[in-house]
Amino acid sequence: MSRPQLAEARRVRAVELFEEGASNAEIARAVGVCSESVRRWRRVWEEEGASALRRRAATGRPPKLDDDQVETVRAALERGARAHGFEADLWTLERVGVVVDRVTGVSLSRASVWRLLTGRLGWSLQRPERRAREREESEIARWIAHEWPRIKKGR
Structure with a gap:
């Protein structure tokens, strides 16, 4: 799995845990990232939905x-x-x-x-x-x- 795919998989797993009501600290431990990343992802998820956390096509x-x-x-x-x-x-x-x-x-x-x-x-x-x-x-x-x-x- 490439690095971008792995990052997206973490975000997708985080969304699943958001929907289950897990805390930011629990999600950070579960997906192996810092809690600041989880807070940022949660903000994006709440404002724009799960699709906003999907990987985007490469630019350039x-x-x-x-x-x-x-x-x-x-x-x-x-x-x-x-x-x-x-x-x-x-x-x-x-x-x-x-x-x-x-x-x-x-x-x-x-x-x-x-x-x-x-x-x-x-x-x-x-x-x-x-x-x-x-x-x-x-x-x-x-x-x-x-x-x-x-x-x-x-x-």
């Missing part, structure tokens, strides 16, 4: 990608960057933008790509570890145990 510019397109992008990105012709299997905002354009025909700015990834897809920033492939843990441990104390003592 509609998103460039609909939900089906977002799922198409998710599937394309999960195949990996190499599957889309990139040398390394690493995603950058520019690369994601190219893939979005290829699979949906919609061109997004870097900021919009970031919002798509972190908001609608729920992904987070991941940075690759900067480590040599030839790294030998046993040699590093030996150096720290033997060489580093010798070097430090020489100061």
Whole structure:
């Protein structure tokens, strides 16, 4: 359940409790909000009715990608960057933008790509570890145990 849906469900439950005659404190405990929210909801409910506490349609510019397109992008990105012709299997905002354009025909700015990834897809920033492939843990441990104390003592 999304955050707006959860908030609406709380308000709907509060209305049911208003109609049963529950106190603001009881309702606040039951739906998990502060009593000030319940007082505000009760005022709206008394003045405008239960429908005034329903979720309203989002205002502002509609998103460039609909939900089906977002799922198409998710599937394309999960195949990996190499599957889309990139040398390394690493995603950058520019690369994601190219893939979005290829699979949906919609061109997004870097900021919009970031919002798509972190908001609608729920992904987070991941940075690759900067480590040599030839790294030998046993040699590093030996150096720290033997060489580093010798070097430090020489100061």
